[in-house]
Amino acid sequence: MVTPAQVQLHAVVDEGLGNSSYLLDLGDGSALVVDPPRDLRAVLARARAEGLRIRFAADTHLHADFLTGAVQLAHDEQATVLASAAGARRFPHRGLRDGDEVDLGGLGLTALATPGHTDEHLSFLISDGARPVGVFTGGSLIVGSAARPDLLGPDRTDELARAQFASLRRLAALPGPTAVWPTHGAGSFCSAPPGAQRTSTVAHELATNPLLAVGEEQRFVDALLGSLGSYPAYFRRLGEINRRGPAVLDTASVGALAPLSAPEVRRLCAGGATLVDVRPVADYAAAHVPGALSLALRPQFATWLGWVAPPDGAVVVVRNPDQDPADIVWPALNIGVERIEGELAGGLDAWTAAGYGTVGIRVLRPDHLDGEAVHVLDVRQSAEYTAGHLPAAHHVELGTLADRAAELALGPTAAMCGHGERAATAASLLERAGHRDLAVVTGGPQDWADTTGRALVTGPDADPGPPAQDPAARGGGKAHP
Structure with missing residues (x-):
């Protein structure tokens, strides 16, 4: 992680959501945590390991991919919540506007308005005296790219993409050695495709980030929007919950299942x-x-x-x-x-x-597919599919399959992803919709190519996907326990 030597910063990475929270040691036994999730287990464990009390909790924006933990930290740790005044949050917080400063005790925090990912987005510049040290960029400038601007709906996307163009250039004007600490990174559906690294510097981004090399606004907008894939449907709900503030939890009782x-x-x-x-x-x-x-x-x-x-x-x-x-x-x-x-x-x-029945499902290795009379349903993201898929595969992204499963006419079907987990989810969705004669492939297209010696097909398909059929012709209904 890129961290100036005089700053003690600890990243807490959520590999599943593709995000980083940050714990900044303020030098007096207390800490600032930036973009904490509602699941605070890892953040609190790191704070305890470092002997730190969380005094400030800062949110760079109204998150769409997770619920904020700032409300919980305010309740449990008496932390002061720092967030954009423009976010109109309905819970106690210190509302910050562009240029506002917060004395952290030895270090200073300056709020920088950087709209684009959301319209109330702030970045937090950390300075040692007059010298910038690092900037928490949240969902603005990320390593190798920028976070997506389409989460507020299609009518706002172009406007926010143009705001992201200006925000990235504002951040790129900071001194080259300034560390860049984004929230979104590899694996985040909030991001355009980023690099493997989660932190960087302004100088490194100027040298390597292709979006910073695009000096014309419209070309930037086209490049950013052209890199976007689909995102989970729940993203459309969480921003407003974060505005209201998630309910405070009795953390001592959370974690059990009745x-x-x-x-x-x-x-x-x-x-x-x-x-x-x-x-x-x-x-x-x-x-x-x-x-x-x-x-x-x-x-x-x-x-x-x-x-x-x-x-x-x-x-x-x-x-x-x-x-x-x-x-x-x-x-x-x-x-x-x-x-x-x-x-x-x-x-x-x-x-x-209790006397209730169970069902099973076949498991196939990729190299067994050529000997099976099955349709291969590839449920990976579109970018993964176009990078390489089996020649006769049909494609439906897993995130859309629940809405389409009842109308697909597939016959015997083997669901495939990269390893098998998403394929099993796909098979279960098909089973719930009444499909039978299903299999799960434990491996991906590259495994098939490696074991069969045959080439994958790249690029988008002319085939629009599996055909639809009158559900009555398929037979069966939704399976219930």
Whole structure:
């Protein structure tokens, strides 16, 4: 991480959401935390390890991809919340405007208006006396790119892209050695495609960031918008929740899952709850509750939960005994999934002991596909698909599959992604929509190419995707436990 020697800065990276929070040691036993998530476990653990009390919590913008932890820190740590006055937040905070300064004790913070990712976006310049040290750029200048300007809707996108052009140039005018500490980075759906590094310097970005090399506004707008892919549907809800302020949690009680009997789970699911199976793909494929949504517990769990599960619906969990409930509940709360009713007590064994049936799904290695009479459904993001896919593959992004599954006429289908987790989610969505004869491919297109010696197809398809069919012709309906 790029950190000037005289500044003690600790990055806390969320690999799943692709974000960094920062803990800045203020030299007196206290700290400033920038863009803390609602799931504060890692931030607080790092603060305790460093012997720091969090005195300030600063949000660069109204986040769309996670709920802020600033409200919780104000409650639990009596931290002062610093945020844009233009954000009209409805909870106690110190509203900052362009040029406002905050004395952190030895270091100074200056608010810089840098709209573009959002319209109230601030960057926070940290100075030692008159000398700039580093700048928390949030969702403005990021390593190798800039954060996306389309989260406030298509009617605002062009305006915000032009604001991002001006904001990046304002930040690029800072002294070259100034460290750049973005919030969004590799893996974040808030970002245009960034590099692997999460921090940088102004000088390095001027030398390497292609968007800073574009001096004409319209060309910048075209380049930025041309790099954008899809983003999770829950992004459209969280900004307003962050404006109001997430509810303060009783953190001592968060992390447990209420035990539910198999009949209780069956009743809840019949009433519309989503049964989320967080077990590894192999376990889900071997046997699962009919209609369960497969979302293997991994760093990206929360993103896909928020993307494919019904918004604001109740959730019931199926897990293995070695999977920590806190690692399910906290990520869900982090992206605004509040209605977690509990878990199937005793897991799948309890389900079968109650006399309820299970179903399985075939698992195929990539090199087995050539001997199978199946359609390959590639559910990766469009940029991944165009970079290389199987010659006969159909393409539907996983994030759109829930809305399209009932209308797709696929026949025997093998779902494929890069490793298998998204493919299992896709297969579970298809099963919930009534499809049968499904398989999950445990590996991606490159594995297929490596083992078969055949070439992948690159570029977009002329094929618009799997055909639609009258649901009545397919047979079956939505599966329920």
